[in-house]
Amino acid sequence: MITRVEDVFAPAIEVLRPILSDPMVAVAWALLVGISIGILVWDIRNRNRALPSLMKGVWTLVTVYSGPFGLALYWYAGRTQISNDSVWRRGVRSTAHCYSGCGAGEVFGITLAQGVLALAVGWVAAITFGLAYVFGYSLTVEPLMQEGVGFREAMADAFYSETPSITIMEVVAIGADLLLASHAHTGDILFWMALALSLSLGFIAAYPVNVVLVRLGVKEGMKNPAEMGGG
Structure with missing residues (x-):
């Protein structure tokens, strides 16, 4: 089955690997990320201080x-300046919340299992999936417990509301990363660039799932930032 999947995506892999291995592409991407983070930090500090600390951290990640x-x-x-909220925006916030935690688990898992320990593909996938669930659930469980919800209830809520999103996100993200760079190590540009691309692909895949969950009332989609006033 793995060979069949690789055959299906072989044309895309052949195009993407040289691009993702190019030092100039990596430098350009690093500059774009740095500029984007600078703009985000400036906007939060000067115009959106009213955002909760959790969401500031989410958007930073x-x-x-x-x-x-x-x-x-x-x-x-x-941002607090959005003109009107919608299920589509709520879906973005819900996906971003999930993405921030799962992404951390994926980065840690891939870096440890593949980049450092050089484990077999199956172990890399298993460890990374496990850490993505742990990090993803914790970002839901911890705030609920801070509000006074018991651990079991918080875990049940996280399992019910986050599992579909995390599963789709990580199937796509980890799958894409392993297809592109399963033999790369931390010293290879391909390792980091494939990881960056796979994370964004995971977000895109999970977004429709979160929109449906928000529309069905399974997830709240995070609070409307416009209700918090200008920063």
């Missing part, structure tokens, strides 16, 4: 993972 794409998501759905 989203922009670290996805650069200008992450900044565009923040501009569309995360």
